[in-house]
Amino acid sequence: xxESMSRRTLLRLMGGTAAAAIAGPTLSxxxxxxxxxxxxxxxxxQLPSYIPYQGVKPxxxxxxxxxxxxxxxxxxxxxxGIPDRPGTGSEELTAFIQQFRPIPPAASRNEYWxxxxxxxxxxxxxxxxxxxxYADKLPTxxxxxxxxxxxxxxxxxxxxxxxxxxxxxxxxxxxxAIKDYPMLANLRPEAWRTxxxxxxxxxxxxxRERVGVIWFTRVxxxxxxxLNPAPATFAEFKELAKGVTNPKENRWAFHxxxxxxxxxxxxxxxxxxxxxxxxxxTSINELDQTKQAISDTRELxxxxxxxxxxxxxxxxxxxxIGGGRVVMVADNYSAWPQYVTQNxxxxxxxxxxxxxxxxxxxxSTPNLGRGVPSFSTTAFKKTDDKERIKLMLRVANYxxxxxxxxxxxxxxxxxxxxxxxxxxxxxxxxxxxxxxHTAEFYRIADAPWPLYEPGHPEETKKEHAYxxxxxxxxxxxxxxxxxSETYNRKRNTxxxxxxxxxxxxxxxxxxxxxWDDAMDRWRKQGGDQxxxxxxxAFAASK
Amino acid sequence: xxxxIDKRPAVKSAPPGSPHSLGRLARLKRDxxxxxxxxxxxxxxxxxxxxxxxxxxxxFKDYQxxxxxxxxxxxxxxxxxxxxxxxxxxxxxLKNTLVLTVLQVAFVFPAPIVLALVLNSLMYEPIKRFxxxxxxxxxxxxxxxxxxIFQQILGNAGLLNTYLRHKGIEPIEIIGxxxxxxxxxxxxxIWKDTGWGTILFLAALxxxxxxxxxxxxxxxxGPARQMWHVTLPALRPLxxxxxxxxxxxxxxxxxxxILLQQGAGTEVTEVLDTYVYHxxxxxxxxxxxxxxxxxxxxxxxALVLGANKVAHLFGEDGxxxxx
Numbered sequence: 113x114x115e116s117m118s119r120r121t122l123l124r125l126m127g128g129t130a131a132a133a134i135a136g137p138t139l140s141x142x143x144x145x146x147x148x149x150x151x152x153x154x155x156x157x158q159l160p161s162y163i164p165y166q167g168v169k170p171x172x173x174x175x176x177x178x179x180x181x182x183x184x185x186x187x188x189x190x191x192x193g194i195p196d197r198p199g200t201g202s203e204e205l206t207a208f209i210q211q212f213r214p215i216p217p218a219a220s221r222n223e224y225w226x227x228x229x230x231x232x233x234x235x236x237x238x239x240x241x242x243x244x245x246y247a248d249k250l251p252t253x254x255x256x257x258x259x260x261x262x263x264x265x266x267x268x269x270x271x272x273x274x275x276x277x278x279x280x281x282x283x284x285x286x287x288x289a290i291k292d293y294p295m296l297a298n299l300r301p302e303a304w305r306t307x308x309x310x311x312x313x314x315x316x317x318x319x320r321e322r323v324g325v326i327w328f329t330r331v332x333x334x335x336x337x338x339l340n341p342a343p344a345t346f347a348e349f350k351e352l353a354k355g356v357t358n359p360k361e362n363r364w365a366f367h368x369x370x371x372x373x374x375x376x377x378x379x380x381x382x383x384x385x386x387x388x389x390x391x392x393x394t395s396i397n398e399l400d401q402t403k404q405a406i407s408d409t410r411e412l413x414x415x416x417x418x419x420x421x422x423x424x425x426x427x428x429x430x431x432x433i434g435g436g437r438v439v440m441v442a443d444n445y446s447a448w449p450q451y452v453t454q455n456x457x458x459x460x461x462x463x464x465x466x467x468x469x470x471x472x473x474x475x476s477t478p479n480l481g482r483g484v485p486s487f488s489t490t491a492f493k494k495t496d497d498k499e500r501i502k503l504m505l506r507v508a509n510y511x512x513x514x515x516x517x518x519x520x521x522x523x524x525x526x527x528x529x530x531x532x533x534x535x536x537x538x539x540x541x542x543x544x545x546x547x548x549h550t551a552e553f554y555r556i557a558d559a560p561w562p563l564y565e566p567g568h569p570e571e572t573k574k575e576h577a578y579x580x581x582x583x584x585x586x587x588x589x590x591x592x593x594x595x596s597e598t599y600n601r602k603r604n605t606x607x608x609x610x611x612x613x614x615x616x617x618x619x620x621x622x623x624x625x626x627w628d629d630a631m632d633r634w635r636k637q638g639g640d641q642x643x644x645x646x647x648x649a650f651a652a653s654k
Numbered sequence: 655x656x657x658x659i660d661k662r663p664a665v666k667s668a669p670p671g672s673p674h675s676l677g678r679l680a681r682l683k684r685d686x687x688x689x690x691x692x693x694x695x696x697x698x699x700x701x702x703x704x705x706x707x708x709x710x711x712x713x714f715k716d717y718q719x720x721x722x723x724x725x726x727x728x729x730x731x732x733x734x735x736x737x738x739x740x741x742x743x744x745x746x747x748l749k750n751t752l753v754l755t756v757l758q759v760a761f762v763f764p765a766p767i768v769l770a771l772v773l774n775s776l777m778y779e780p781i782k783r784f785x786x787x788x789x790x791x792x793x794x795x796x797x798x799x800x801x802x803i804f805q806q807i808l809g810n811a812g813l814l815n816t817y818l819r820h821k822g823i824e825p826i827e828i829i830g831x832x833x834x835x836x837x838x839x840x841x842x843x844i845w846k847d848t849g850w851g852t853i854l855f856l857a858a859l860x861x862x863x864x865x866x867x868x869x870x871x872x873x874x875x876g877p878a879r880q881m882w883h884v885t886l887p888a889l890r891p892l893x894x895x896x897x898x899x900x901x902x903x904x905x906x907x908x909x910x911x912i913l914l915q916q917g918a919g920t921e922v923t924e925v926l927d928t929y930v931y932h933x934x935x936x937x938x939x940x941x942x943x944x945x946x947x948x949x950x951x952x953x954x955x956a957l958v959l960g961a962n963k964v965a966h967l968f969g970e971d972g973x974x975x976x977x
Contacts, residue, residue: 248935251719268938273720359819362811420810423830424917437811604937612920621832621919 154595155653157308158282160290165298167191168516172563172576178322179583181562182576183515184569185537193295193517198506199233205507206259209555210488211240216551224526224548231522232507238551258493260504261556264315265488268601271309278491280312284505292502293509298560302485305593316508317486318558322586323445323579324483327375330439332463333363343470346379346408353417356439364438365417367429369409369618370611371442372418374481376405379472384481385589386646393591393646395639397610398631406627410618423619430454440467445483446561452571466578468585482586490556508557515562523553538566594653596645602638609634710951713944733945744946747929750922754907757840763900765844766851767893771885773852774859786856789849797910800846804838805829829915832922842911854892862888894970902958905950926950 168191172182219225219235229235239259241249250267253259258277267273283289290297296316303317334341337356343349353365366372382401387394396402412418419438421427430447432438434455443451448464455462469478492504513519521539525532531545541549563579565571599606613630616622631639676684713733715726737744769789776782792800807813808828815825828834866884875883909927916923924932926946934943958973965972 251935251940254719255722269718269720272718276720362816420815420825421805421812421830424805424809425914601938605933605939608932608937615917616919616921619830619919 153311154308155593157311157313158286159301159304159308159313160285160297160299161288162299162301163291163294163297165193165294165514167193168514170516170562172573175580175583177583178586179576179579180321180323180560181515182572183562183564184572186521186534186539186564186566187516188537190516190518190521193513193519194510197231197233198510199503201233203233203503204235204237205261205504206237206239207261207263207556208239208241208253208259209261209263209552210243210246210265211550211552211555212243213550213552215240215242216548222548222551224531224545225551227527227531228522228551228553231519232510234503234507236507236553238553240552258491260493260500261508262491262493263318263488263555264491266603268603270600274314274491275310277494278314279494279501280310280314281316281492281501281505282312284501285313293505295509295512295514295559296505296557298512298514300485300560306484306486307489315489315491316512316557318488318490318555319560320483320485320487321445321561322482322485323583324481324586325371325374325442326445326448326578326582327467327469328433328441328443328447328451328464329467330433330436330463331465332461333436333439341465342467345470346376346472349379349470350412353412354415357417359416359420362437364419364422365440366412367419367422367427367432367438367441369413369418369422370614372412373402373405373409373614373618375442375469376408376472377401378469378480379476379478380405381472381477381479383590384479384587386591388590388650391647391650393643393650395634395643397634403624403627406614406617407624410620410624413618414620423615434462436462448571448575449565452565452568456568456571465574466582468578468582478585480582480586482588485592488555511553511557512559514559515564520559525549536567540566590650591646594646594649596642596649598638598641598645602642606634606638606642609637710944710948712940713948715941717940717944718938719940729941733941734949736942737946737949743924744929746921747924747926751905751907751925751927754836754839754925755904757836758843758907759900759904761840762843762847763897765848767855767889769848770852770855770859771881773856774885786849786852789852791849792846793850795846797908797914800842801911801914804842808838830917832918835915835918835922839908839912839915843908854896855889858889858892859885891971894965895973898958898961898965898973901961902954904957905954 168187170181171184173179174181216222216225219229219237225236237259239253246265247267250264253262254267254273254277262278264270285293285296299317299319303319304313307313307315307317329341331341333356334352339352339355340348341352343352356363357365377396380401382399382405383396385396387396387399419427419429419432422429429438429441430443430450433441434451451464456464469480471478490508492501495501510519511523513523521528521532525539525541526545526549528534528539530542531548532539532541534540563572563575565575610630613622613626617624617627682689709723712723712726714728714730715723716729717723717726773782773786776785795803805812809815810825810827810829812829818825828838862885867880870880870884905926907925907927909925909931912923912925913928913931916928930943930947930950933939933946962972962974966975
């Protein structure tokens with residue numbers, strides 16, 4: 113299971129509203145009372161210099177916009193990116209991480225894990241918690257003595273908690289200090305920006321790419337019905353939905369009504385998250401465009417184009433699209449490899465591609481929401497022991513070695529001949545490797561993602577082609593770089609309020625007017641306060 | 655350990671309701687062996703039930719996990735303000751909880767009694783055993799599985815509706831339909847736990863003196879009258895005991911089961927337990943959640959004590975009786 117099934121993505125894709133709308137800032141925030149002072153503090157943080165790693169040449173070039181590097185196969189002679197062992201072999205470090213795949217065998221029975229420890233010169237002890245239990249477990253971890261590395265995803269009161277328990281890393285990372293850790297210097301500033309709190313750098317970002325959510329489409333099914341998988345207008349889009357839906361054959365056009373609402377907003381070219389005009393902030397949920405998009409989506413639900421169980425929690429939509437039960441779903445870009453490996457097989461007609469939003473009407477300029485720059489923050493336990501901090505940074509540096517290096521093979525695939533073998537230039541996991549490699553060290557520190565489909569170079573090309581078209585269309589949320597104390601604290605309450613109302617309206621349990629009522633409550637329960645804080649922060653950041 | 659126990663079983667030392675003939679010290683001297691046996695159980699209670707109660711202190715604090723219980727600031731009763739000021743979300747959760755409680759008392763509670771009586775009337779032992787085993791089984795399934803089974807069968811793309819759709823009949827929306835939610839939840843509980851619930855009643859039934867039935871039938875009582883005058887009176891103390899205990903739980907109506915099925919919208923699905931979960935674990939409002947939980951616990955305790963008192967007034971033993 114990939115993290116595209118994560119709590120946050122689920123919220124964005126299924127629960128939808130607010131999370132998707134306001135998703136951006138996730139972790140960018142800062143400390144205590146007057147919001148403006150935190151904003152100034154945060155804006156003033158010196159980020160690490162950005163020094164892209166040049167050791168590996170991709171087959172398909174990345175762009176300045178944020179199109180990812182593409183690789184048709186693994187580089188034939190992977191280079192050694194990090195000549196020195198980070199530890200001496202006697203150190204031990206602990207890490208608390210959220211686990212999206214099955215919990216792997218313990219290190220004592222796991223050659224892959226022992227190999228990583230060996231190469232690091234450090235014994236890494238992972239406390240792994242399944243992603244479904246992460247939110248329940250994190251508070252327990254935070255209330256006790258922290259492990260050395262703590263993976264923090266989106267928790268209330270980040271600045272205060274980091275200040276109380278975690279290490280300010282500015283001294284070690286700000287500006288050119290990052291040069292000691294070249295693999296960490298390979299992370300983009302927009303990812304580092306999310307770790308700026310309380311006037312310092314409080315952790316390592318887990319970088320994610322700009323491409324964000326993709327509308328995965330089963331083009332084979334669409335074409336079999338003689339339809340166009342790349343509709344040019346909203347009307348064509350509806351025709352497509354109608355054409356592929358056939359309940360008697362157990363096939364529907366969509367899964368995820370909140371996602372379709374978002375897609376329609378993108379067709380309209382609506383702002384992402386917040387609209388900023390001359391320092392005035394308006395949530396997109398307050399715009400008429402959102403009401404129109406909800407109303408349109410409601411019509412599509414009524415017309416029966418959605419899988420009948422689309423509103424149930426934890427709907428297995430990945431299986432649905434794989435099995436042709438639904439034809440289109442919104443999912444994170446990171447899910448593409450999983451769709452390919454599970455469904456695209458020799459002799460099978462299954463074909464995926466990303467659909468770009470068509471024009472809503474003649475005057476609209478479609479856009480896309482930019483992906484969040486970082487998935488989580490790896491916070492370091494507070495300590496006066498500078499050598500220990502440096503050791504931890506060296507370990508993180510090793511784990512962030514990018515695709516194409518030998519270290520990446522060790523971190524992701526294990527030991528050659530044991531966990532994986534090279535087949536036609538691609539590392540392919542052995543059955544032992546399949547079981548062992550689910551220890552997710554890359555939750556501690558990660559490299560920028562590559563586009564790479566082992567054994568399917570044509571899929572890599574397709575993804576790259578999609579990104580070349582899609583990434584320039586992406587728009588960031590203007591609130592991304594701003595700090596709001598209220599939003600930081602009430603994020604989930606506010607989002608849930610809107611998600612619940614949206615679900616009621618989309619499923620036809622309530623009339624469209626219920627959305628206005630929800631927005632009134634949203635404003636009263638904190639929305640207006642969030643707006644005020646963003647406006648102040650925006651002014652302070654100028 | 656050598657035990658010297660009085661000829662009479664110690665626990666039955668005093669007939670119900672009668673004053674004690676022995677002093678405290680004498681009783682201790684007589685019962686010490688049994689008390690020693692009780693110590694491990696009491697320790698478990700102390701460590702896992704009473705000590706954690708101290709955690710309720712966060713209902714009076716602005717608790718933040720990273721500060722810990724001690725460092726978090728005191729906020730007096732402000733966490734309770736939300737409950738008593740009539741916050742619509744809390745009221746809605748309370749209403750849903752009470753509705754489900756009433757439904758469960760009305761439909762879930764009597765179900766095992768009825769089933770036990772039916773089972774008891776089955777004469778052929780192998781069939782009775784087989785039926786019992788089949789009925790016990792769902793109890794051992796976790797809620798995740800039960801919910802998934804219901805989803806597969808009654809879901810909008812489940813067995814039933816897929817069949818209807820193929821036949822060209824309008825599908826019936828059961829799962830995810832707020833109007834059907836309460837019926838669905840209640841029937842799931844009945845399906846899962848009724849069989850298991852019969853165990854105690856069957857045990858009680860097996861202890862009914864057969865001579866009483868013979869005597870009743872000699873007196874000309876048919877099956878209905880035997881049921882009314884012999885069977886049900888034999889079950890009465892157990893029914894009252896379980897009824898009181900159920901009251902104590904009345905504000906807990908199936909946390910996991912409901913949490914898994916909130917797709918029908920929070921207006922009907924949010925109950926006190928899910929409210930506490932959402933506000934504490936997902937929204938970080940630990941203090942408010944603890945306050946709601948504490949009020950819920952106090953109400954439950956009051957109900958148990960009250961019901962016990964009422965049982966005494968009717969001359970029953972209830973859950974316990976102070977001597």
